Amino acid sequence: MAKNNKNIRIGIYLCDCDGKISKNIDLEKVKTVIQSEADFEYIRITSALCGKIEKEKLAGEIDKYSLNRLLIAGCTDQFIRRQFLQVAEEKGMTRYDVEFVDLSSVQDGSEGAVAVINSVLAKIQLRGEIVIEEIEVTPQVLVIGCGKEGAKAALAIAKNQPVVMVEGDPGVADGIPLVKGAPNISIKAGARVAGIEGFAGNFTVRFIENGQLVKQKFGAVVVALEAQPVYDKSKYGGLELGEHVLTLSQFLAREKSFSGQKVTFVLGKADADSLLSYAKTLEAAIDLKEKGAAEVNILYEDMKVSADQLEQNYEIARAKGVNFLKYVGEIEFYSTVIAATVQYREPFLTQLDPLRITSDYLVLAEDYVPSPETKELADALEIRLGPAGFFQDDNVHFLPVKSNREGIYFVGSCHGPIHGVEIDREVATVVAEVGRFASGKVKVPALQPRVDPEKCAVCLTCYRTCPHKAIEIVHDESLNNLYHSAARMNPLACRRCGTCAAECPGKAIQLPYYSDQEILQEISKPPKIVAYACENSGFLASEYAKELDPELQENLQIVRVPCSGKIDVIYLLKALERGADGVMLLVCHKENCKFVWGNERAEKRKGQVRKLLKDIGLEEERIDFVHIAANQGNQFNAAVRAMAERIHQLGTNAGKVIK
Amino acid sequence: MERKKVLVIGGGAAGMSSALELAERGVEVYLVEKEKEIGGRAATYCCKATDECNRCAACLVLQEKDKVAQEPLIQVYTSARVEEINKSGNGYQVKILYDGDAVTLDVQAVIVATGFDPYDLSRRSEFAYGVEKNVITGLELEKAIKEKGGLVAAFGSDIKKIGFIQCVGSRDLSIGNGYCSRVCCMYAAKLAKIIRNELPDAEINIFYMDFQSFGKCFSEFNKELRETDKIKFIRAIPSKIYGFPYDRLTVRYTDSLVGKQTEDKYDLIVLSLAITPSRGSRDLAERLGITLDKYGFMQGGAEGIFTAGVCEGPKDIPQTIGHAKAAAGQAYRYLFS
Amino acid sequence: MIVAERKPIEKVLEMIAPYKKVLVAGCYGCVTVCLAGGEKEVGILASQIRLARSKDGNPIEVVEQTVERQCDAEYLAKFQDNVSSVEAVVSLACGIGIQYLAEKSPVPVFPGVNTLFLGANLDVGKWAERCFACGDCVLDKTGGICPIARCSKSLLNGPCGGSQYGKCEVSKDVDCGWQLIYDRLKALGQLDKLKEIIPAKNWKRDKGPRTLVREELTLERD
Structure with a gap:
């Protein structure tokens, strides 16, 4: 192996684990072979590196040979591995500088051991240095939304770090009642968010404040714009609101006493996508009963109670004498100047005539829609909306509080039917998330993709395809290209999917641990099938599948990628060039990509490669695309069997260059 | 500098997530799991995607498990249990039994993430669980589909009619469980969806009390369930299931939307069991000074003790992970303030 | 920016049919930005050529190289070693780069892209003509x-x-x-x-192909 990088000084330790390894592997032989071909500073065989004296010796050798990388082969014990890590860290290395090689599962004895060690050595060289960066950040948090939900978030966050709340209404300059007098909270009144620059930890938010552009720095942003109730009369047979017909929110806002009155609530005609009206109605009904209402009825179709405390409130309401009346189908409404009446059918008593209830007040549930500022705010913060125009993708990876951008979080009804105790829970999660910036410093390993400025054409492809808005174009005279500019990935904003690297038309971007060379090294001599597998789904499924049918994977090379968005067109072509008969892309199910759209990018690339093959007369069926989840080992095996069968039908890949 | 150390009790979704969150911030974690493997219950669940993800989130747990395996700051003890916890100095001294040996650990904080146990069916003989082999629990169905790859592979091709029974042990004041387990309606519906995907002609019915929504765009999901997937909803909780003298299961129920008692034949009955406090949580709570609510769920603990996930009350998987992160954040603040 | 797109592969294969060793030459300029001829496209075309020729039982060696710009002689010089070791070149630069490389190359240079127009990049994968x-x-x-x-x-x-x-x-x-x-x-x-009436344009290039010489900038002496 060529000497790659003079700054990388590797120490190799071949540990026999008290004689367990040498049963199958001749460590002396391994050492001799590696010594003759590999690039390292120091190598030694030890019978047990985990002994106290041995560890001290290790520490001494790190100093003596100025080692800055360790490759420890043989040890499999997690606990002991951590001790080696500690020794390395005490000597200024990081966890990324220490590699462990499991020799107990190596096949082909000594030769296999040499091959595994060599490949890890090559990876250490390719990876270069991964430093732990200490980044200065702004502890201050911006909370957008000054309702109850925003106030809850602000109060909780303000216990640890300063909070600014922004409110469009200039009238609240003297304070929002809910947070009045709370330390650490300031109010920006008469302002709206116009845009955002920078990244998690160091956002600069642009406000239009009383007509002026104002900029302010924040470590994180919490969106808590409450959903708004809207009365849709078409859901109530065109019933107009009036003295005796109120919406639920009108009712809740009323300060008058309902003592001695009859009140009937209607649930189930509106609010199909949430349970906020159920939660509020139960609370209101209990309150009415406690304050002496004569009769409280709740008409419902399905009593939604799947949130904290709702079933309990349902129980309390019943105990207090609230009447719960189940209906099916249509309800008719009549209102007069003195009362309002509903007519409905009791499902259990279908043979009876419809029942009528006349009350002093009829209270109707509303739909909850996103706050009108939602779209504009999403554009300003460059965050994604989900179903029905609420914030957040409908994707389990983002729940409960994450957005597509690091450092921007959601709380409450702006992103889902969140109520009561659950808002407190979300707030607690957000407090933990933004708490990372509280001390003003964050340590983060520089694992984000690296850009080679000589190759960067500043074309913006990565910038535009980054689902996390984690890329900036920086200008710096030291950048060695025509523009003195290059893309740069922010370590706090990047989630390491590698989509940018696969999209880059100049091959200027490499993701540490998953560089093109590291990945292509794995398919240097591919078997019949190469499967590029997302580590969140296909790769984990393959591990489970191996337990179910170990033999099936003998003719299969699984290549782990951080996201299917990292699967480059070239990876697919190279696998075929180098001798594979078929290539699989194993990706997460639709709308389940941890990185928003990696699976969609992969699907497009599948289409592209299939066309490239078809155009030269090769069978496009050699490229298979499978949606799979981590727990689908059987499906993994079925897909591999189907691929093997297809290859059997198609015969050998005629295009392979290495035959 | 010596790293701060935290004990996490329970290696399920909540335990793994809080351990990862702490490790990411440089805290060393001892993760103690009583089973042979970490992952918890959710690691045995199947994927409920059809053409697209149906948001069951079971995959998240396996991803967390993979991350734990790669995280050097997390020391996992499987097949282990906490024997003793005693206040010691600024933290706790913990004795665990691991691999037959007693191991003593010194930690500065404890996160309890002991999850749940499904409702104990031995108290409900009317469902013939344990008597009839085709009366199974939702958890068993999840596991079978995960392990075998599908319903037919798990239960044979004779399954033509499937019934899900909701609220078994939930929302039931007669046994003191006056709470909704929250997740069962949606997981039953999603299981029904994948069964429909596999068996286009099977009859799939869900016996329910009130159908509980969860997640985003629920109404659309609900409509698709009824109209496209042809899942039938019967508003009844069956009173009796019996096999003998027939080949199939007979289910007796009174449909409260029709008001008539009916007996009907089924091939497979799936019981959606309530989430109940895990066995041993009362004992653990007592030792750690954690208060319990009236159902036995944990409500926060003494100084340096935090609770995460379903041990604190029913939650779905993303909520559990979110809650665990919050608990880890609280523990972190406790350690460093 | 100049916008180009990859030529259909069958045309490329036809052009290089007689050869056993070719260079696929990319450009980090406009064609990288318009995703038609950067290092990645060079890799894709090279791979596709290898697969196609291998399939036809007529293997070919394909060398890949990309330089900053093919419309400047100094950058073209970087191709020197590779150009002298191959029988033909497929250039993925715009029509300008292809011609300029052809001027400097001892072996035939073929176009790997069709140069389309001068345009703007509207979004990933979308371009529109703006200037003639x-x-x-x-x-x-x-x-x-x-x-x-x-x-x-x-x-x-x-x-x-x-x-x-x-x-x-x-x-x-x-x-x-x-x-x-x-x-x-x-x-x-x-x-x-x-x-205002805009007078008809004189499209006749009465002095032949257009050139631009700015005496105040040239290095030539009077």
């Missing part, structure tokens, strides 16, 4: 919208009769250039500009 390089800019008169590039007929004095509901008769997906000009001038309050 006519050499006589009228954008001051037309609200900053080029009638030559944006009108299908390159009309200089208002739309033709085929303009309907703001769309061009060529296709309903194409905006009428003159409608755009009208709307823009109206928004700017400059509709009176339309009253």
Whole structure:
């Protein structure tokens, strides 16, 4: 192996684990072979590196040979591995500088051991240095939304770090009642968010404040714009609101006493996508009963109670004498100047005539829609909306509080039917998330993709395809290209999917641990099938599948990628060039990509490669695309069997260059 | 500098997530799991995607498990249990039994993430669980589909009619469980969806009390369930299931939307069991000074003790992970303030 | 920016049919930005050529190299070693780069892309023509919208009769250039500009291919 990088000084330790390894592997032989071909500073065989004296010796050798990388082969014990890590860290290395090689599962004895060690050595060289960066950040948090939900978030966050709340209404300059007098909270009144620059930890938010552009720095942003109730009369047979017909929110806002009155609530005609009206109605009904209402009825179709405390409130309401009346189908409404009446059918008593209830007040549930500022705010913060125009993708990876951008979080009804105790829970999660910036410093390993400025054409492809808005174009005279500019990935904003690297038309971007060379090294001599597998789904499924049918994977090379968005067109072509008969892309199910759209990018690339093959007369069926989840080992095996069968039908890949 | 150390009790979704969150911030974690493997219950669940993800989130747990395996700051003890916890100095001294040996650990904080146990069916003989082999629990169905790859592979091709029974042990004041387990309606519906995907002609019915929504765009999901997937909803909780003298299961129920008692034949009955406090949580709570609510769920603990996930009350998987992160954040603040 | 797209592979294969060793030459300029001829596309084409030729039982060696710009001699010089070791070159630069490389190359140079137009990058994977390089800019008169590039007929004095509901008769997906000009001038309050008649362009290149020499900048001595 060529000497790659003079700054990388590797120490190799071949540990026999008290004689367990040498049963199958001749460590002396391994050492001799590696010594003759590999690039390292120091190598030694030890019978047990985990002994106290041995560890001290290790520490001494790190100093003596100025080692800055360790490759420890043989040890499999997690606990002991951590001790080696500690020794390395005490000597200024990081966890990324220490590699462990499991020799107990190596096949082909000594030769296999040499091959595994060599490949890890090559990876250490390719990876270069991964430093732990200490980044200065702004502890201050911006909370957008000054309702109850925003106030809850602000109060909780303000216990640890300063909070600014922004409110469009200039009238609240003297304070929002809910947070009045709370330390650490300031109010920006008469302002709206116009845009955002920078990244998690160091956002600069642009406000239009009383007509002026104002900029302010924040470590994180919490969106808590409450959903708004809207009365849709078409859901109530065109019933107009009036003295005796109120919406639920009108009712809740009323300060008058309902003592001695009859009140009937209607649930189930509106609010199909949430349970906020159920939660509020139960609370209101209990309150009415406690304050002496004569009769409280709740008409419902399905009593939604799947949130904290709702079933309990349902129980309390019943105990207090609230009447719960189940209906099916249509309800008719009549209102007069003195009362309002509903007519409905009791499902259990279908043979009876419809029942009528006349009350002093009829209270109707509303739909909850996103706050009108939602779209504009999403554009300003460059965050994604989900179903029905609420914030957040409908994707389990983002729940409960994450957005597509690091450092921007959601709380409450702006992103889902969140109520009561659950808002407190979300707030607690957000407090933990933004708490990372509280001390003003964050340590983060520089694992984000690296850009080679000589190759960067500043074309913006990565910038535009980054689902996390984690890329900036920086200008710096030291950048060695025509523009003195290059893309740069922010370590706090990047989630390491590698989509940018696969999209880059100049091959200027490499993701540490998953560089093109590291990945292509794995398919240097591919078997019949190469499967590029997302580590969140296909790769984990393959591990489970191996337990179910170990033999099936003998003719299969699984290549782990951080996201299917990292699967480059070239990876697919190279696998075929180098001798594979078929290539699989194993990706997460639709709308389940941890990185928003990696699976969609992969699907497009599948289409592209299939066309490239078809155009030269090769069978496009050699490229298979499978949606799979981590727990689908059987499906993994079925897909591999189907691929093997297809290859059997198609015969050998005629295009392979290495035959 | 010596790293701060935290004990996490329970290696399920909540335990793994809080351990990862702490490790990411440089805290060393001892993760103690009583089973042979970490992952918890959710690691045995199947994927409920059809053409697209149906948001069951079971995959998240396996991803967390993979991350734990790669995280050097997390020391996992499987097949282990906490024997003793005693206040010691600024933290706790913990004795665990691991691999037959007693191991003593010194930690500065404890996160309890002991999850749940499904409702104990031995108290409900009317469902013939344990008597009839085709009366199974939702958890068993999840596991079978995960392990075998599908319903037919798990239960044979004779399954033509499937019934899900909701609220078994939930929302039931007669046994003191006056709470909704929250997740069962949606997981039953999603299981029904994948069964429909596999068996286009099977009859799939869900016996329910009130159908509980969860997640985003629920109404659309609900409509698709009824109209496209042809899942039938019967508003009844069956009173009796019996096999003998027939080949199939007979289910007796009174449909409260029709008001008539009916007996009907089924091939497979799936019981959606309530989430109940895990066995041993009362004992653990007592030792750690954690208060319990009236159902036995944990409500926060003494100084340096935090609770995460379903041990604190029913939650779905993303909520559990979110809650665990919050608990880890609280523990972190406790350690460093 | 110059916008180009990959030539169909069968054309490329036809051009290089007689050869056993070729260079696929990329450019980090416009063709990288328009995703047609950067290092990645070089890799894709090279791989596709290898697979195709291998399939036909006529293996070929393909060398890959990309330089900063193929329209500057100094960068082209970087190809020297590779060009002298191959039998032919497929250039993925624009028509300019291909020609310039061909001038400097001892072996034949073939186009791997079709050079389409001068345009803007609207979004990932989307480009639109904006300039014809006519050499006589009228954008001051037309609200900053080029009638030559944006009108299908390159009309200089208002739309033709085929303009309907703001769309061009060529296709309903194409905006009428003159409608755009009208709307823009109206928004700017400059509709009176339309009253000026723009004289017909002299398209005849009476001095042959265009060149630009700025004496004040050249290194030549008087």
